[in-house]
Amino acid sequence: MEHGGAREGEEKLRDFSYSANPYRPPFVKRALERAKIERYPYCNERLENDIKNKLGIPQDVVITAGITEQIQIIITYFRKKRFVSLRSTYGEYVRTARLLGSDIRIINNPDPDISELTPSRGDVLFFANPNNPTGKYYRYVNELVEQAEAKNFMLILDEAFIDFVDSVVPYEINDNVVVMRSFSKAYNLSGIRIGYAITSRPLADKFRDMRLPWGIGTIGCAFIEDILKDRKFLSTSLEKIRYERRRISETTGLRTDASYFLASVGSATVAVKRLKENGILVRDCSSFGLTDAIRFSIKRKKDNDLLLSLLRELEVRPPGYVSFR
Template sequence: MLEPVKFSTYHGGARKEGLLDFSASLNPYPPEWLGEMFERAKEVSNRYPYYEKLEENLSELIGEEVTVTTGITEALYLIGILALRGRKVVIPEHTYGEYERAARIFGAKVVKGPNEPEKLAELVERDSVVFFCNPNNPDGRFYRTKELKPLLDAVEDKNALLVLDEAFIDFVKKPESPSGENVVKLRTFTKSYGLPGIRVGYVLGFSEAFKSVRMPWSIGSTGVAFLEFLLKDNFEHLRKTMPLIWREKERMERALGVKSDANFFIKRVGDAKKAVEYLKRRGILVRSCESFGLPEYIRFSVRKPGENERLIRALKDVEREMGNGR
C-alpha cells in the first residue's frame, strides 16, 4: 500500500544532552528577547496562528516580497509539489541531502554533478531544476555572483529553475545574492538566530505559487511570536553577534589550518566515524560527513571562545591519534 522512501533523514544536532554540540551550525548567541518571545507565544497559542500581516512587514524589511515557510525544509517540499514531478533534477555531488530526498519523493530523475557552478551548468537541460547551496554545506564555500554566472546563464537559456539555498548567507562577510526570473532563493532564521526548534524561514521569488500550496498556520504560535520580535529587532541581533563569530572563525582557521566562508568547517581526519566517537568521549559532538559522500571528513561549527578552544585542543589530539587524516 504505502511504501517508505529509502533515504536517510539524519542531519546534525545532538540527539541527547550532555555533549558540547559543534555538529549543528548555529549562531551560539541567543537573542536577548528570547524569554519574552516565549511568553508571547503562550499568549497567542489559544488561536490559529495567522501571519499574513507579519509576512507583509517582513517583505518590507527584506526589500522584496517573501513567502514565510517553516524553515527551508518546508520550502523544498513545496518546490516538489510545484516543480519536481517528472523533471530532471541536477544536484551537486557533495551538498545538503534533503535536495535529493525531496526530488526522489516526487519522482524526479536525479543527476549528480560537480560542485563547481561552471561544470554543473553543462548538465542543465530544458525545464530541468538545479539545486545549489551557497555557501555550500558541508564545506562552507561561498560563490560570488561572477562565479555563479555560467550556471545563471544556463538556467536562463534552458528555461530551467535554479533553487538557490542561502541558509548560511547571514554568516558571510559582504555577501552577494543574484537575482533572475528563473531563480528562487531559500533562506532561514534557524541558523543565524541559533533557534533550530523554531521553524521560520522564507522564500524569495514566485510568491504567488508558493503561497498557493503551503500549509495554513504552518509556523505555529511560537513562529508568530518569533516574527513579531524579529521585526522589532530589525536584525540588530545579527549586527551584534556576527562580528563575534567572524573573529572566532578566523582564530580557528589559523589554529586548525581550515578555511570557510560560513560559520562551519570541514576537516580531513581519515576515518570520520572513529574521530566522531573519539570526540564524543571527550564530551564533544561533531558531524561525520559520510552522508555528504565524504567519509574521511568531519564538520564542526563556530561556537563561543572557550568552547572553541576546547574543540581546538581535542582536534589536535585527534590529529596525533589518527595521523592527521593521512
C-alpha cells in the same frame, strides 16, 4: 536522512554538529510570552509584506515552516521535471525528490566549477550557497542566476547560511530563480521552524496554495516579528563568530565562509568516536559522500578552545577536494 544536532541522551555533550549561531537572541522569552497560543496564526500576509519591505525587493515572499517545507513544496510543484543536485550538499533535496518519484541527476564533484552546474533546458537545480558541508560560498552565483534565465532552467538557491558570509555577491532575482532562506541558523532558533522563500508573484501564489495551513503557528509569528525589529543582536553576534572563525582558521589551516568548518581526518567514523569519548559531538560527513571528513561548528571561545586541543591530536587538515582560492 541524518541531520546535525544532539539527539536524546546526548544533551551533556558539547554539540559542534549543530551549525547555528551559538548565541541566543535576547527576545526569546518575550516572544514566547507574547505568542497568542489560543488563536490560529493569521499572520502570514502581514509578515510576508514586512519581510519584503525590509529586504527592499520587488519579488514576493512566502513564509514557511523552515527551508524543509520549501523543499517539499518546490519538488512537489516541479515533480515532473528533472532535478539536479550535488552529492556533497544538504541531503533533503535528493531524499525528497526520490520520495516523490522524481528523476534527479547527481553531480559528484564536491567543489564544482560553474560549467559543471548548468542543467539542461527545463531542469531544476538545487544549489546551496554557501554549501553545506564544505562551507564554501560561490562568487559565480550572479552568473548562475543569469544562466538560469538565458538557458531556461529553474535555479533554487539555498541561502540558509548566507548571514555568515562576509561579502555577498549581488544578483538580480528573475522568474527562473527561487531563493530559500531560514531564520533558524542566524538566530539559533532551529526548534522554531521559520523561513521564507523569495520568488516571482506567480510562483509565490502557487507555493502559498501548497504550503501547510498554519504551518508556523503563533509562536513562529511572534519570533518573526521580533527578528524584524532586531537592530543589534545579529550584527554583534556575527562579529564574535567572525573573530572565532579567523582564530580557528589561523590555528588549523582550515577555511570556511560559513558558521562551520569541514576537516579531513582520515576516517570520519574514528574521529567522531574519539571526540565523543571526550564529550564533543561533531558531524560525520560520510552521509555527504565524504568518508574522510567531519564538520564542526563555530562556538564560543571556551568551547572552541577545548575542541582545538582535541583536533591537534587528530591532525586535521583542509580537504584536498575543496579550494578557497
